[in-house]
Each structure stands twice: as C-alpha cells, then as structure tokens.
Amino acid sequence: MKVIIVGCTHAGTYAASTILREHPGTQVTIYERNDTVSFLSCGIALWLDKKIANPKGLFYSSPQQLEKQGAKVEINHDVQNIDTKNKVVTVKNLKTGKVAKDHYDKLVMSTGSRPFIPPIEGVKNPNVYLCKSWNDAKRIFNKMKTTKRITVIGCGMIGAELADSFSNQGNKVYLIDQGSRPLGKYFDKRFTDIITKSYEAHNVTLAMNQQVKKISGNGPVIVTTSDGSQFKSDIVILCVGFRPNAQLLDGKVKMIRGTIVTNRYMQSSDPNIFAAGDCSMIYYNPTKSLFYAPLATNAVRQGLLVGKNIVEPTVRYMGTQASSGLKLYDRTIVASGMNMGMAKKFHMNVHQVVAETNYRPSFMPTTAPVLMSLVYDPKTRRILGGAFMCKHDVSMAANALSILIQNDNTIDQLAMVDMLFQPYFDAPFNYMNILGQVAVAHEDKLKKENNK
Structure with missing residues (x-):
C-alpha cells in the first residue's frame, strides 16, 4: 500500500510514525x-523571551528520523494539485522547479493552517512579521536585537504570549485587538480584568475595540487604528488568527467553511483520503458537534488516529474539549470546554458560577487564591467548561476538567469526587470540589426561589 502524506508538522509527523510502526x-x-x-x-514566545536557550528542542522529529523509520521525505516540495479520481498528486520541487506526479492508494491531508492576513493598507510593509513557522521565529528573534517598540495585532493566545515575551525583554508593547477584552474569546471578564492590569503593569498599552486601518513608514513604522490613534513601532507582528490550508481539496471532499470534514476515524467523504490537524474539523464534546479548533493537541491525536485507521477503521476519535492555557507574567491561566461567550454563539442555555478560594490552607507559609469559573447545563447539570487562574501552577485543573467534560460528568459529581488532601498541595476539599459545590448551591438556591 502506498500512502502519501501532504504536510508534516504535528499531524503529519504522528501519522507517518504510527503508520510505519x-x-x-x-x-x-x-x-x-x-x-x-x-x-x-507554541514555543516561539518562550524562545523570544529567552526562557529556553536552544530552539532545537522545539523540533521533536526531523526528516532524517522519519527516513530512519522508513519514510521517503521530500522537503521543499509543494503539492499543487490532487486528482482524487485517479489518485494522483502533482508536486513541484521548490528548489529545482521540477514538476512531477505521484500515485497513492491512501492520502493523508495534514496541511495545517495559514495565518490570516487582513486587508490592511500597508500590510506588506517589510517590518510586518508573521509568527507561525520556524523561519518566522528566526526573523523576529534576529530583529528583536534592535527593537524598543513592538506592536502586536491580535490578542488571542499567540498575541497574548508574544506581548508578555516582548515586554519582559524591555520593549514597549502596543497590543491591538478588535475585541473588547484581551483574550476575551477564551476567558470571561473577571479573568480578563486581571489580565488587563497585568499588561498595564508591564509596559503594555492595550488598544481594544480597535481595528488597524493603515501601516506606514519604515523607521519607525506607524500603525493607525480606527479611532485615529497612532502607534510608533520598530516592528509589527500579525496574530489575527488562522485559516485552514485545505484548498487543494476544494470541491473534492465535504467541507465546512473551507475545512475538511471527517468521520470519527479521520476519513473524509472520500474513504481513501484522511485529514488531520488544522486543515480539518474536530468533534467538540461540549456541544456534541463539529468545530474548528486549530491546536497542536488535536493535531497529534488526529495524526496518531490516522496511522491506526489507515488500513481499516479501528480506533474511534474521542473528540476534544479544546483545552488550552498560558503563563502570563506570574499567573497560570487555563481553560477547558466552553465559556459564556461560546455558549451564546451556540445559542445554548447554560448557567455559570465564578468562585475564588485559596489553593491550600491559610496556615501554610504561603498560599494563593484561585479564580475559577464553571459553565454547565442547568437541566442535565452536565459540565460544559471552565477556567482557572492563579499565581500557583493550577494547570492540571484544566486537564481534570477536560476528563469530566469528556465523560459527561455533572456538577454534583464534581462537588463530591474523591481528591487527595495534603496541606502542602490543597485543602480537605480540593478547590475543584469547591467550584462544584458553589454550582450545586447556586442551583439549589434557584430551585427554592422558583418554588416560592
């Protein structure tokens, strides 16, 4: 059997390794x-912030390693067309310009995503950078040796982390986003209010509810926003989101908004074509529906499943909660599943509670408050999502919450589920238990009020 894999970042690497093994x-x-x-x-911000010295660790495989496993690896080769009827791909060698054709029995699309470049006047200015590939990272790293002012356009996860890294390295940072709050897509207002204060304390100027209208000049670059504000910068970084890189299969397999639809075995509507990673949809457990969530965690799992299912459907995709997290200055901020903003977009009737408690007893030499939120279905009491923020590392709480969402657990189960107690780590009721108990108490209160 001949398998061709198009694209080899996360999903492609895992698909190849699993197939060969x-x-x-x-x-x-x-x-x-x-x-x-x-x-x-995801490690670019760490390298730019000098938290890691050797960027080679950002690669977990190489063409040589894949070749040792038995793959034929053609780097600098661009697949330009896919003939799904005859199972033939047309490929251009980007170094020599030579074009050739190759036949497959099974095809794996793991072409990932590409940065979205908005139609801003002057967006092709040489001082405007993207932040996606290894080459992007090297360009920014080399340029940072002489920067003092940097504008970041877009405050999703990548933009938020870059603003942190740039400010830590002594730059004046301007963070611009058309949303009303930094990281507002991922976290609710109680969380983003704290994030806002953290940025302001670290020489980051926020320009929210703003669109960039023009980028001009070369030294410095002038960024003009929709309210007429101007920000002088040495460089500008575009971080306004990603689009699936799946156009090779336009009109050839089922897609939703340019993204490949697969079954739970990673097969597209053409059973000989598999898709994984940022070019494909994921099954999102909180809504029990398809969703686009370009995350490395989804890509590696989907790629592995492609490898397991390439001969015949064997292992079914469990779906995802799209769990995510970041470290901003001295705080861990993590989430899994839905927040209130997402619930509104899906037109779902949900309830939410927000609570705060110390992660361990106050008699310990130190402790720190954990800000928590929980989103759930008031009818079934099924947990749909939540978030945690603390100066202590509470990142594993998002993983625990992910399991609860995956397994359709309820707020009642979260309130009483057995968790360890040791004063060094937590209280007799873990802070996650307390979050569940707050939700149960909230529903009990609503029930009493409705029965009056």
Missing part, C-alpha cells in the same frame, strides 16, 4: 513545502 511494509512518502518538520510554534 503499526503497518510495516507500507510505503510512505511525505511531501512538505518547508525545510523542517514537527516544529512546535
């Missing part, structure tokens, strides 16, 4: 337009 004898050819594979772009 679990289906020996399979002929695997990888076409990758870049000169690297398996780059962890």
Whole structure:
C-alpha cells in the first residue's frame, strides 16, 4: 500500500510514525513545502523571551528520523494539485522547479493552517512579521536585537504570549485587538480584568475595540487604528488568527467553511483520503458537534488516529474539549470546554458560577487564591467548561476538567469526587470540589426561589 502524506508538522509527523510502526511494509512518502518538520510554534514566545536557550528542542522529529523509520521525505516540495479520481498528486520541487506526479492508494491531508492576513493598507510593509513557522521565529528573534517598540495585532493566545515575551525583554508593547477584552474569546471578564492590569503593569498599552486601518513608514513604522490613534513601532507582528490550508481539496471532499470534514476515524467523504490537524474539523464534546479548533493537541491525536485507521477503521476519535492555557507574567491561566461567550454563539442555555478560594490552607507559609469559573447545563447539570487562574501552577485543573467534560460528568459529581488532601498541595476539599459545590448551591438556591 502506498500512502502519501501532504504536510508534516504535528499531524503529519504522528501519522507517518504510527503508520510505519503499526503497518510495516507500507510505503510512505511525505511531501512538505518547508525545510523542517514537527516544529512546535507554541514555543516561539518562550524562545523570544529567552526562557529556553536552544530552539532545537522545539523540533521533536526531523526528516532524517522519519527516513530512519522508513519514510521517503521530500522537503521543499509543494503539492499543487490532487486528482482524487485517479489518485494522483502533482508536486513541484521548490528548489529545482521540477514538476512531477505521484500515485497513492491512501492520502493523508495534514496541511495545517495559514495565518490570516487582513486587508490592511500597508500590510506588506517589510517590518510586518508573521509568527507561525520556524523561519518566522528566526526573523523576529534576529530583529528583536534592535527593537524598543513592538506592536502586536491580535490578542488571542499567540498575541497574548508574544506581548508578555516582548515586554519582559524591555520593549514597549502596543497590543491591538478588535475585541473588547484581551483574550476575551477564551476567558470571561473577571479573568480578563486581571489580565488587563497585568499588561498595564508591564509596559503594555492595550488598544481594544480597535481595528488597524493603515501601516506606514519604515523607521519607525506607524500603525493607525480606527479611532485615529497612532502607534510608533520598530516592528509589527500579525496574530489575527488562522485559516485552514485545505484548498487543494476544494470541491473534492465535504467541507465546512473551507475545512475538511471527517468521520470519527479521520476519513473524509472520500474513504481513501484522511485529514488531520488544522486543515480539518474536530468533534467538540461540549456541544456534541463539529468545530474548528486549530491546536497542536488535536493535531497529534488526529495524526496518531490516522496511522491506526489507515488500513481499516479501528480506533474511534474521542473528540476534544479544546483545552488550552498560558503563563502570563506570574499567573497560570487555563481553560477547558466552553465559556459564556461560546455558549451564546451556540445559542445554548447554560448557567455559570465564578468562585475564588485559596489553593491550600491559610496556615501554610504561603498560599494563593484561585479564580475559577464553571459553565454547565442547568437541566442535565452536565459540565460544559471552565477556567482557572492563579499565581500557583493550577494547570492540571484544566486537564481534570477536560476528563469530566469528556465523560459527561455533572456538577454534583464534581462537588463530591474523591481528591487527595495534603496541606502542602490543597485543602480537605480540593478547590475543584469547591467550584462544584458553589454550582450545586447556586442551583439549589434557584430551585427554592422558583418554588416560592
């Protein structure tokens, strides 16, 4: 059997490794337009902030490693067309310009996503940078040696982390977003109010509810926003989101808004074509429906499943909660599942509670408050999502919450589920228990009020 893999970052790397390990004898050819594979772009901010010294650790595989496993790896090769009827791909060697055709029995689309470039006047200014690939990271790193002022456009996860890193390295940072709050897509207002104060305390100027209208000049660059404000910067970083890179299969497989739809075994509507990673939809457990969530965690799991299911459907995709997190200055901020903003977009009737408690007893030498939120279905009491913020590392709380959402657990179960107690780590009722108890008490109160 001949398998062609198009694209080899996370999903492609895991698909190739799993196929070669679990289906020996399979002929695997990888076409990758870049000169690297398996780059962890989530580590760019850490490198720019000098929290890691050697960026080589941001690669967990290489063309040489995949070749040792048995794959044929063609880097700097761009797949330009896919003939799904005849199972043929047309590929261009980006170094020589030579175009060739190759045949497959099974095709894996793991082409990922591409940065969205908004139609801003002057967006092609040479001082405007993207932050997605290894080459993007190197350009920014080299430029930062002489920067003093940096504008970041977009305050999602990547923009938020870059603003943190740039300010830590002594830059004056301007963070611009058309939303009303930094990280507002991911966290509710109680959380983003704290995030706002943290940025302001670290020389980051926030320009919320603003659209960038124009980028001009070369030294400095002038960024003009919709209210007429102007921000002088040495460089501008675009972080306004991603779009699925799936146009090669337009009109050839089922898609939703340009994103490939697969079944729970990673097969597209063409059973010989699999898709994984940012070019495909995921099954989102909080809503029990398809959703677009371009995350490395989803990509590696989907890629592994492609490898397991490439011969026949074997292992079913469990779906995802799209759990995420980041460290901003001295705080851990994590989430899993839905927040209230998402629930409104899905037109779902949900309830939410917000609570705060110390992560461990006050008699300990130190402790810190954990700000928590929980979103749930008031009828079934099923947990749909939540978030945690603390100066202590509470990141594993998002993982625990992810399991609860995955398994359709309720606020009642969260309130009483057995968790360890040791004063060094937590209180007799873990803070997650307390969050569940607050939700139960809230529903009990509503029930009493409705029965009056």
